[in-house]
Structures are given as C-alpha cells and as structure tokens.
Amino acid sequence: MAMEMRLPVARKPLSERLGRDTKKHLVVPGDTITTDTGFMRGHGTYMGEEKLIASVAGSVERVNKLICVKALKTRYIGEVGDIVVGRITEVQQKRWKVETNSRLDSVLLLSSMNLPGGELRRRSAEDELAMRGFLQEGDLISAEVQAVFSDGAVSLHTRSLKYGKVSPSLVKRQKTHFHDLPCGASVILGNNGFIWIYPTPEHKEEEAGGFIANLEPVSLADREVISRLRNCIISLVTQRMMLYDTSILYCYEASLPHQIKDILKPEIMEEIVMETRQRLLEQEG
Amino acid sequence: MAGLELLSDQGYRVDGRRAGELRKIQARMGVFAQADGSAYIEQGNTKALAVVYGPHEASGRAGWGIVWPWELRGSRAERWLGDLRGNGRRASVYTADAQHRISLGVNIRGSRARALPDRALVNCQYSSATFSTGERKRRPHGDRKSCEMGLQLRQTFEAAILTQLHPRSQIDIYVQVLQADGGTYAACVNAATLAVLDAGIPMRDFVCACSAGFVDGTALADLSHVEEAAGGPQLALALLPASGQIALLEMDARLHEDHLERVLEAAAQAARDVHTLLDRVVRQHVREASILLGD
Numbered sequence: 001m002a003m004e005m006r007l008p009v010a011r012k013p014l015s016e017r018l019g020r021d022t023k024k025h026l027v028v029p030g031d032t033i034t035t036d037t038g039f040m041r042g043h044g045t046y047m048g049e050e051k052l053i054a055s056v057a058g059s060v061e062r063v064n065k066l067i068c069v070k071a072l073k074t075r076y077i078g079e080v081g082d083i084v085v086g087r088i089t090e091v092q093q094k095r096w097k098v099e100t101n102s103r104l105d106s107v108l109l110l111s112s113m114n115l116p117g118g119e120l121r122r123r124s125a126e127d128e129l130a131m132r133g134f135l136q137e138g139d140l141i142s143a144e145v146q147a148v149f150s151d152g153a154v155s156l157h158t159r160s161l162k163y164g165k166v167s168p169s170l171v172k173r174q175k176t177h178f179h180d181l182p183c184g185a186s187v188i189l190g191n192n193g194f195i196w197i198y199p200t201p202e203h204k205e206e207e208a209g210g211f212i213a214n215l216e217p218v219s220l221a222d223r224e225v226i227s228r229l230r231n232c233i234i235s236l237v238t239q240r241m242m243l244y245d246t247s248i249l250y251c252y253e254a255s256l257p258h259q260i261k262d263i264l265k266p267e268i269m270e271e272i273v274m275e276t277r278q279r280l281l282e283q284e285g
Numbered sequence: 286m287a288g289l290e291l292l293s294d295q296g297y298r299v300d301g302r303r304a305g306e307l308r309k310i311q312a313r314m315g316v317f318a319q320a321d322g323s324a325y326i327e328q329g330n331t332k333a334l335a336v337v338y339g340p341h342e343a344s345g346r347a348g349w350g351i352v353w354p355w356e357l358r359g360s361r362a363e364r365w366l367g368d369l370r371g372n373g374r375r376a377s378v379y380t381a382d383a384q385h386r387i388s389l390g391v392n393i394r395g396s397r398a399r400a401l402p403d404r405a406l407v408n409c410q411y412s413s414a415t416f417s418t419g420e421r422k423r424r425p426h427g428d429r430k431s432c433e434m435g436l437q438l439r440q441t442f443e444a445a446i447l448t449q450l451h452p453r454s455q456i457d458i459y460v461q462v463l464q465a466d467g468g469t470y471a472a473c474v475n476a477a478t479l480a481v482l483d484a485g486i487p488m489r490d491f492v493c494a495c496s497a498g499f500v501d502g503t504a505l506a507d508l509s510h511v512e513e514a515a516g517g518p519q520l521a522l523a524l525l526p527a528s529g530q531i532a533l534l535e536m537d538a539r540l541h542e543d544h545l546e547r548v549l550e551a552a553a554q555a556a557r558d559v560h561t562l563l564d565r566v567v568r569q570h571v572r573e574a575s576i577l578l579g580d
Contacts, residue, residue: 024575028567029482030490030527044487046447048528055447055487057571071485072574073321075340103340103454238318239577 006265024059027069033060034067042068076102076192082145085190088135094128096135098143100192108135112146142188142196185225189243195233197226228255231263232272239273246283251276291500291512299511300329305551307495307507307558308468312475312566314483322484326476329509330466335476337484339456343400404448406455409438411473417465434470437533441474441494441523444532447487456486467509468496470521470535475559482567492532493560494523497552499544504551522552526560529553 027033033045033052041047044056045067054060056071076084078100086098089105096108110131135141188196232251236243254275255263262268292298302308308329317323322337400406411434415423424431442458458481460473474494481488497520498505498512505512513519518538524531540548 026568026571026575028491028564028571029488030525046487046489048489053490053527055489056485057482057567058485059571059575072571073483074485075321097342099342103451105342241577 026057026059027054028057029053029055033069038065040066042066044069044071076100078102078106078145078148079191080145080147082191083142083188084145084192085140085142085188085194085196086192088137088139088141091132091135091137096131098141100190101194102192106145108141108143140196142190145191185222185229187229187245187248189245195243197229197233224260228252228260228263231255231260235263235269235273236276238269241273241276247276247280250279254279289511289515291515291517292503292505296503298505300509302507304503305506305554307555308509310475310559310562312479312563314479314566314570320480320484322480322482322486324476324479324483326472326479328468328472328475328507330464331468331472332463333460333469333472333476334463335458335460335473335480337456337458337477337480337486339484340405340451340454340486341457343406343453343455400453400455403452405446405451405453407439407443407446407448407458408455409435409442409458409460409477411435411438411460411462413462413465413469417462434473437470437535438473438477441492441533442477442481445478445488445490445492445525446481447489450487456481465510467511467513468507468521471495471507471523471559474523475563479563479567483570490525490527491560491563492523493526493556493563494521494533495552495555495559496521497548497555499540499548504544504548506551506555518548520548520552522549522556524553524556524560526557 031054033054035051037050039052041052042061044054044058045052046055047053052067054069056069056074058069058071061068061070078084084100084106086100086106088096088108089099090097094110096110096113097105098108100106110127113134185197190196229248229252232255233243233248235255236247236251241247251272254272258268258272263272289299292304296303298304300308308331310326310328312324312326314324315322316325316334317336320336320338323335325334326332411431412426413424413431415421438458438460446456448456458477460477462469462473471494474492478488478492482491495506496508496513498508498517500512500515500517508519518536518540520534520536520540522531522535523533534549
C-alpha cells in the first residue's frame with residue numbers, strides 16, 4: 001500500500017495573496033464601539049458604564065440607529081422560513097428533538113409532520129405510539145422553520161411534500177435551496193450549515209403524498225460524484241467562500257482534473273478555489 | 286539544585302529575563318475545524334490547547350466529555366467507548382481529515398437534568414498530557430488537580446461570559462496542557478479565552494492571566510517551572526483588562542501582607558501585557574477572515 005507523508009510548512013495567509021483589505025470596523029470584546037447613547041444596541045454588544053462595548057470579535061454593522069457586531073462564527077440562529085437539515089436526537093411524547101447546529105435543539109411536533117399516505121387527519125394516540133416507526137434517532141430530515149421560541153429554540157414543520165426524511169425519492173422543485181447539479185447529484189443547502197448531497201433520482205415521480213424511504217444501494221459512479229462534491233464543498237468552506245449552486249458547480253468543474261482525494265491537499269485546494277473565484281468574478285463583471 | 290540563584294545581583298533571572306518580563310507568547314486561533322472554537326498558545330515552553338463547544342443543548346454528563354487522541358490508543362478508552370455505544374447513548378467520534386488535523390475525541394450528550402433556566406451552564410475540563418512534564422506520568426481523568434483546575438477555570442469564565450444570553454444551554458471548554466513549564470493555569474486561561482472568542486460566544490472582555498512570585502524583595506512575573514519549584518510564594522491572577530476587574534486570584538503559599546500589593550501589581554501589569562499580545566492575535570485573525578469573506 002502506498003503511503004504519502006507530508007510535513008507542515010508555514011503558508012502565506014491567503015488574504016495577502018488576494019491583495020485586498022477590509023474597510024469594515026473590526027472589534028474585539030472589551031472595545032468601546034461608541035460613547036454616544038443615542039444608539040440602540042443589538043447582538044454582540046452590551047452596555048457598560050454609559051459606553052457601548054463589544055462582546056464578540058467581529059465586524060460592526062450599523063443600520064440607522066441600531067448597532068450590532070456580527071461575529072465570525074456562531075451557532076445557527078433560526079429565522080422563520082429557513083430551510084434546515086437536521087438529525088433526530090430524541091423521540092419524546094408528541095414531538096421529536098432535532099439537532100440543527102443551533103444553541104438549543106429544535107423541536108418537530110407530531111402535528112407538524114407529514115404522515116405517510118398524506119392524509120390530513122388528526123393525530124391520534126396510535127400515531128403517538130407509532131412515532132418511532134416514522135423517524136428514529138439518527139435519521140436525517142429536511143424541514144422548514146415554522147416558529148422561534150423566546151429562548152431561541154426553533155420549531156420545525158415538514159408539511160410540504162418536498163420536506164421529510166431525506167432520501168433520493170423526494171420530489172424535486174425549483175426552490176432556491178434545493179439544487180440539481182448537472183453532474184448527477186442534488187444538493188440541499190440548509191440555512192443551518194448542514195448540507196445534504198444525494199444522487200438525483202432518474203425519474204420524476206408524482207408522489208401520492210407523504211414520503212417513501214428509498215433504500216437502494218447507491219452506484220459507484222454516483223458515490224464518486226458525491227465524494228468529489230463533498231471535498232469541493234469542504235475546500236470552499238476552508239477558504240471561506242459563500243456556498244451556492246453556481247460556486248459549487250464551478251468548483252466541481254475546476255476539480256475534475258484532480259483525483260478526488262487530492263482535492264483536500266492545501267495547495268490544490270487553494271488552486272481550485274482561486275479558479276472558482278475567477279470564474280465567479282468574470283460572470284459578474 | 287543547591288545554590289540556584291533565582292535573581293542575580295544585576296537583576297537577571299535564571300533564563301535571562303528581567304523581573305517584570307514575560308516569556309515569548311505565540312498563539313493561534315481556529316486550529317480545529319470540527320469544534321466551534323479552538324486555540325493554541327505557547328508561553329515560553331508552556332504549551333496549551335483549548336477547545337470550545339457550544340452553546341448547545343445541556344447534557345447531564347460533565348468531566349468525561351472529551352478523550353484526546355493520544356489517549357485513544359489505550360484499551361481503557363476503547364472499553365469506555367464500547368460501553369457508551371452499548372448503552373445507546375449518542376456518541377460521535379471525530380476523525381482526522383485529509384489535511385492531517387488532529388482528531389478530536391468523543392462528545393457526549395445525555396439528559397438535560399443540569400440545565401439552568403435563566404443562563405448557560407459553563408463546563409470546564411482540564412487535562413494534562415502524560416508527556417507534559419519532565420517525567421512521563423499517567424493522570425487519570427478524575428484526579429484532584431484536574432478537578433480543581435477545572436473548577437477554577439469554570440469560576441473564571443462564568444465571570445466573563447455573558448451567560449444570561451443563552452438560557453438552558455451549555456458551553457463546554459476543554460483545555461489540554463501539552464507541555465508544562467510553569468504558569469499552566471495562566472496558559473490555560475489565555476488559550477480558553479481565545480477559543481471562546483473563536484466560537485463567537487459573547488464575553489464581557491478578554492480574560493488574561495499571569496503568574497507572579499516574590500524573591501529577594503522583588504516581584505517576578507510569569508514564573509517558569511524552575512522558579513515555581515524553588516518553593517517561593519506564587520500567585521495566579523486572571524484579569525479583565527479593560528475594566529481592571531479581577532476574575533480569579535489564587536495563591537497557596539505564605540506571603541507577608543506588606544508584599545502583597547507589589548506582587549499583585551506585577552501580576553496585573555503582566556496580564557495587561559498578555560492582553561496586548563492576545564488582542565493583536567485576535568485582530569489579525571478577524572481581519573484575515575473578513576478579507577476572505579469579501580466585503
């Protein structure tokens with residue numbers, strides 16, 4: 001078996017190579033943002049001794065009278081209408097607890113869930129007992145945020161046909177977060193940072209309602225496409241580029257000449273992402 | 286070592302520093318991609334690694350939260366992992382990715398019996414690698430020194446993190462000392478501060494820490510292992526620099542109260558110097574990320 005060994009090497013930070021600089025006002029905790037008391041304080045700030053002080057490290061954003069500091073990295077904060085991909089962690093009395101990379105686990109109420117068969121009937125006691133038959137711990141789902149509780153926990157619903165247990169047999173729609181890439185895979189970009197990649201089913205089926213679990217093994221060609229996509233997405237994330245269908249597609253095309261496992265090497269990653277950036281700039285300009 | 290002079294007549298210490306001089310500090314943020322926040326710091330020869338998870342749903346288990354990769358080899362860790370999986374508790378194991386980043390251990394979620402209704406729970410775990418001291422020594426996870434350090438770290442960070450903003454959730458801070466050459470508490474606090482900032486958890490201010498001692502009528506700042514082992518009084522101070530408030534002050538030795546003022550001042554000044562350095566590191570990191578994201 002051939003083995004590859006690499007030694008760590010100091011790399012020049014990418015920002016130097018891009019040659020740009022930021023015009024934003026960057027702060028760290030403890031910095032005074034302003035002593036003017038006319039402003040309202042938003043996220044990432046707190047009031048201390050008549051001064052507005054930052055509480056996270058990030059950039060200051062000012063909208064009229066509201067000042068907030070946007071941190072570089074936070075857990076997902078739910079907004080109504082967002083699409084999320086999550087994993088079931090617990091089955092409770094009339095609801096499921098879903099992990100969505102946010103501060104608290106989200107809840108999926110039984111009444112907000114599509115039943116197989118698609119009927120719109122009241123949820124009875126038998127449904128409660130059969131909850132584990134629909135969704136178990138560890139299952140992946142895609143859902144939409146219905147409401148946000150006061151402490152930040154998020155309530156999900158899977159009412160529409162396009163949500164539910166994530167499986168290849170979901171009906172595809174032309175919605176912003178559900179993408180079919182021409183390379184033969186489909187992507188669901190959850191707003192919470194979780195991304196689901198799956199092979200595009202060959203035929204569009206008109207679903208009678210509810211969901212069907214499609215458990216056929218995925219072919220090798222599809223799996224290669226999926227792994228290549230995954231590595232591309234990881235390289236985009238490491239180089240901190242925004243993820244949307246065009247950027248993922250360009251990155252995928254730029255990575256075709258390399259082997260799948262080479263994409264994760266730092267030099268090749270930088271090369272691919274630079275090429276993607278170029279193409280995106282050309283497309284805009 | 287008989288006759289070791291901690292402070293020479295010309296005012297130089299064993300390693301050539303002046304009384305109030307700090308050791309060289311190097312720090313980096315965002316060393317682990319999988320964790321919410323992470324940081325690595327070197328203060329002279331003392332090296333510490335901090336990893337932060339959260340805020341996330343509160344779990345019932347503390348203290349056994351993480352198994353570091355160099356501990357995963359042992360059969361004890363493997364048996365423990367097997368028990369977890371057998372109990373049906375969800376245990377996720379993170380592994381090394383192709384970029385050869387170090388693999389993290391296990392993160393456990395359990396019942397939420399310990400969640401606080403109005404604020405976040407801060408859970409700190411301290412651990413010292415077996416290869417961190419001059420002699421290789423196996424330290425079990427629940428031993429007294431680790432527990433005490435964990436408690437001290439928790440008190441420090443509960444004072445600094447704005448916990449009211451995250452009710453019912455939990456913030457886990459794990460610190461690992463890779464090489465201990467004096468000032469381990471200070472290095473842990475500094476690393477944990479950077480990691481918490483990396484995770485985007487709101488804090489009142491930086492928490493900067495430094496140790497100080499007293500020899501021959503002079504207060505020394507940032508003690509190394511040789512100076513600590515010599516047996517004089519040592520003080521560890523964690524400070525919030527902007528307001529000058531003390532988050533934690535710890536000393537277990539005997540010191541005449543006349544000298545306390547001077548030693549405290551030396552430690553405070555050293556902590557402020559540490560703050561200057563950490564501030565620079567954080568600004569650099571934020572600037573870099575901001576440029577990459579594009580305006």
